[in-house]
Amino acid sequence: MKAIEIRNKYLNFFKNHNHKIIPSAPLIPENDPSVLFTTAGMQPLVPYLLGQKHPEGTRLTDYQKCLRTNDIDEVGDNRHLTYFEMLGNWSLGDYFKEESIAMSYEFLTKELGIPSEKISVTCFKGDEDCPRDTLTAECWKKQGIPDERIYFYGKDDNWWIAGEEGPCGPDTEMFYDTGKEPCGPDCQPSCDCGKYVEIWNNVFMEYLKKDGKYTKLSQQNVDTGLGLERMTMLLEGKQTPFDTEIFKPIMDKIQELAKKDDIASRRIITEHLRASIMIVADGGRPSNIDRGYILRRLIRRMTRQMNKIEVDLKELPNLIALNIETLKELYPELLDKKDMITEVIVTEKDKFEKTLVRGEREFSKVVEKIKSQGKDTIDSENIFKLYETYGFPPEVSKDLAEENELKVNMEEVDKLFKEHQEKSRQGSVQKFKGGLAGTGEMEIKYHTATHLLNAALKQVINKDVHQKGSNITAERMRFDFSCDHKLTDEEKKQTEDLVNKWIKEDINVTVETMKKEDAIKSGAECMFIEKYPDDVTVYSIGDVSKELCGGPHVKHTGELGHFKIIKEEASSSGVRRIKAILE
Ligand code: SER
Numbered sequence: 001m002k003a004i005e006i007r008n009k010y011l012n013f014f015k016n017h018n019h020k021i022i023p024s025a026p027l028i029p030e031n032d033p034s035v036l037f038t039t040a041g042m043q044p045l046v047p048y049l050l051g052q053k054h055p056e057g058t059r060l061t062d063y064q065k066c067l068r069t070n071d072i073d074e075v076g077d078n079r080h081l082t083y084f085e086m087l088g089n090w091s092l093g094d095y096f097k098e099e100s101i102a103m104s105y106e107f108l109t110k111e112l113g114i115p116s117e118k119i120s121v122t123c124f125k126g127d128e129d130c131p132r133d134t135l136t137a138e139c140w141k142k143q144g145i146p147d148e149r150i151y152f153y154g155k156d157d158n159w160w161i162a163g164e165e166g167p168c169g170p171d172t173e174m175f176y177d178t179g180k181e182p183c184g185p186d187c188q189p190s191c192d193c194g195k196y197v198e199i200w201n202n203v204f205m206e207y208l209k210k211d212g213k214y215t216k217l218s219q220q221n222v223d224t225g226l227g228l229e230r231m232t233m234l235l236e237g238k239q240t241p242f243d244t245e246i247f248k249p250i251m252d253k254i255q256e257l258a259k260k261d262d263i264a265s266r267r268i269i270t271e272h273l274r275a276s277i278m279i280v281a282d283g284g285r286p287s288n289i290d291r292g293y294i295l296r297r298l299i300r301r302m303t304r305q306m307n308k309i310e311v312d313l314k315e316l317p318n319l320i321a322l323n324i325e326t327l328k329e330l331y332p333e334l335l336d337k338k339d340m341i342t343e344v345i346v347t348e349k350d351k352f353e354k355t356l357v358r359g360e361r362e363f364s365k366v367v368e369k370i371k372s373q374g375k376d377t378i379d380s381e382n383i384f385k386l387y388e389t390y391g392f393p394p395e396v397s398k399d400l401a402e403e404n405e406l407k408v409n410m411e412e413v414d415k416l417f418k419e420h421q422e423k424s425r426q427g428s429v430q431k432f433k434g435g436l437a438g439t440g441e442m443e444i445k446y447h448t449a450t451h452l453l454n455a456a457l458k459q460v461i462n463k464d465v466h467q468k469g470s471n472i473t474a475e476r477m478r479f480d481f482s483c484d485h486k487l488t489d490e491e492k493k494q495t496e497d498l499v500n501k502w503i504k505e506d507i508n509v510t511v512e513t514m515k516k517e518d519a520i521k522s523g524a525e526c527m528f529i530e531k532y533p534d535d536v537t538v539y540s541i542g543d544v545s546k547e548l549c550g551g552p553h554v555k556h557t558g559e560l561g562h563f564k565i566i567k568e569e570a571s572s573s574g575v576r577r578i579k580a581i582l583e
Pocket of ligand 1: 039040041042088160201202203223224225226
């Protein structure tokens, strides 16, 4: 059965059971800065699981685009994926265990035609927070699952929560028996040997975890999730998702193009390419932090693997076109975005290509030296240096080290990076070079825009407004400042107008180095005075702004384009936050 048929059957089945079909939320969460990507179907529904009324009622179903990045390094084996699609159905204080289990069983056996004997289930065994879920086991027995295929496990296996806090509860998981020989007398669903594959998870969300404590929610919810790629694999009778129609055309094409073959490399390219396409389609752009950095990593890893098995990098646009073609039934919206997606991914690949070629050459020298010395570990300093000198990303060094059977201490590498970032933040231009080595044109523009915004707020609100923090990506800027009230529409408009006026005036941005106390005396603005060294750099934008800062900045404000505030909200007590973009 093809993926699109499974999805359609699922949505129709639940529609026929009085569920409303709701659209997939974007992969990039709309109003939730606490997570980088949507990781589960329930995530956009949290307010409703907590009791808010959903406009579509109490029974919902959808397919949700999801991305999980904790296992990014595992991609290349026979099962791990970063991007996947989750089919889900929800009861928001409507039906509970009995009906949920009856529907799941009916869908698996009648709609998908999975023989009942192939299904095993697991239930929560109980602990001090929540009793043993005997009702769930009874419900399964009623459907015809015998005792010997019902297993009870603790919180590690049969409790579900997104992250640390929030709505949660015991779950029941359904497993498909692949028919493989058991790995031993104790072989059961919780073991990793591959005989049992988890296919569906129904969470009975009636608890809230907060400050480490569990309390009952005001309503009993059901949250289920079924992984589309995995189900497609089983129903197509394939051993790995990469053998299904979702991935196979790309896997085969890469094999045709590659001069060397390596199945793990082909899987990484195939998987990361699809994930990158989906992220870019939903508005993600490569950058040096947060979700932009995940995208950057995916594209870099993919590029390197292409290089490794000698696929001509010029083939990338063709691979993207083929991938969109393969995915068009599931995600027709990709067709319209094809040019944009291709441009973003290929531009990022181009940027990385030069770094990759130089970095790999240098890396081989390091490897040679280490091996000739009879050592088995690469110095963290070496990895850091490759980054500092060639912009060669540490995670690529790590992959390369592993391929050369050398060890690396990534914790130590991380520590070096942190130390380095700390130094960068202290602001001397020279030290900054490394830390912002990958800073793109947009980030630099946003950086200058924060200075203008800081100055404008002082004029519009009052001179006691001070910067409390900022965060910049290639797509937007965020600026926190001290202020005791919510800005009025008038204040927001005046601020915006003032910044745009300064941009129009195309004011020169100049930089000078001076002694810290002289800088302060001259009235330069600065956020954490004690963090700066004795000699500081000061950036001035005409008479408008003067700030201690490490840069980099644009040369003239005219380069910034049009400034627009998209949101103003509370950040913490006495601190407001503005999100703004340059258009
Ligand atoms: N939230 C649960 C999961 O992600 C069920 O949808 O597995």
